[in-house]
Amino acid sequence: MDLRESISNQTHLSLSLAKHIIATNTQDCNLVLSALSIQVLLALIASGSKGPTQDQFLSFLKSASTHDLNSLSSQLVNGVFADGGPSGGPRISFANAVWVDQSLHFKPSFKEIVDDVYKAASDRVDFQNKPDEATNEVNGWVRKETNGLIREILPRGSVDGTTRLILANALYFK
Template identity: 50%
Template sequence: MDLEESISNQTDVGLEITKQLLQTEFKDKNMVYSPVSIHIVLSLIAAGKTTSDLDQFLSFLKSKSVDDLNSLAYILVTSILVDASSRGGPCLNFANGLWVDESLPLDHSYEKVLSTSYKAALNHVDFKSNPEGVRTQVNSWINKETNGLIPEILSPHSVTTLTSRIFANALYFKATWDDEYFDASRTRKGEFHLLNGDLVKGVRFMTSRHRHSISAYDGFKVLSLPYKPSRDYKDMRGFYMHLLLPDARDGLPALAERVFRSFEASSVMEKLGLPANAMVMMHEALIEVDENGTTAAAATVAQSYRALAPPPEVKEEDFVADHPFMFLIEEGRGTMLFMGHVLNPLAG
């Protein structure tokens, strides 16, 4: 497996999902989601496929084989998204789980892949007699793995006696800025220009007097803010938040079309060509950014049922995010943890 190519393909999948979301469910409201969380759940499902729709999963995930997906998952779980808080770096948790009906034994080779490549917690349950109990169990697991930020992704009665498997991923991220970029005493309130031309007042603007990396492109610019890295010299990872700000106050839709090639993710998958007739996927994410750093979490749950640009020009300039913009959090080699956009910072 070519790691750089696999991460690039994972990023491309995330960008396609982002573009679809910006054009549909989130065209008029703020959005945050985790591309890597959705990708890993789809990979979990693909790893157990032996039918004709495996090719569709591989095509959607832009992967040559299930082995490549499994290899990437192993690297994500054991290397790229491991906790570094004990060494001063980001606090990270990236966990996978599978709940399978006890009447449907898993293939031994699939169980081995789950434990070795995905480090997934495997739970044999009884959907037929206790679907609500299983739902509570899944929610409790996600609540724990996201440090209490996502307490209930599965609503009451969303798990039924027809459910055969539940695949889940939980992601938690908490990191401080690499330097004291923002002083709370300098945070000021100002106006934010909405896409429709209206103004909202009282928006808190964090202000920095530091020199930052700002890349200027034709029609937009990108501010990159690094998070504090691990003190372990062997840990070569770097995590960043990138803010993509269009020059025009109403330029976000055009920027989304140019840059990017709690919702029901399965409807998005289906629009992008992935078979979802026997699968329901839910995704939830949240993010909080302040003068100290970032806290974010995401969870993805999929239920299956019984058959039924050019190089940047770097120069000194201001970066005032007073109109709609995009953001993303990535590990330096390209793994996209979170993506989203802000249309109205007071809307939540």
């Protein structure tokens, strides 16, 4: 993997995503987005897919392989988004999470990528019988990862028995 080329490809993708979102935003309001967060979650999805679906993600993400995507994402998660912490640097938190319905299972290889490459929290929850509890768990995670700035990302009723998977990304910067 050529790191410079990967970064150039992901920068182009991020700018394209931002331009598209800005162009299609019909509301007269401020807009804040993290195109890099979107790219990281799409790379995570690509890592969990196979066949034509994975090929489409790789094409969209301008990457030759999930290995290249995971390598770049790992460097971003471990380096670029490293917290300045108590030393006086900027406070930054970049967190990912995956919740899957308890009727499904993480494939061991995907679980390893989720844990080791993306440093993502992962859990199996009961979307079918306890959707409100799953909603509360996701909202609690978001509240924790944003230091309480975002208290609710999923409104009541947004998760139901048809939900099978939730991917989340929280970016906190101060």
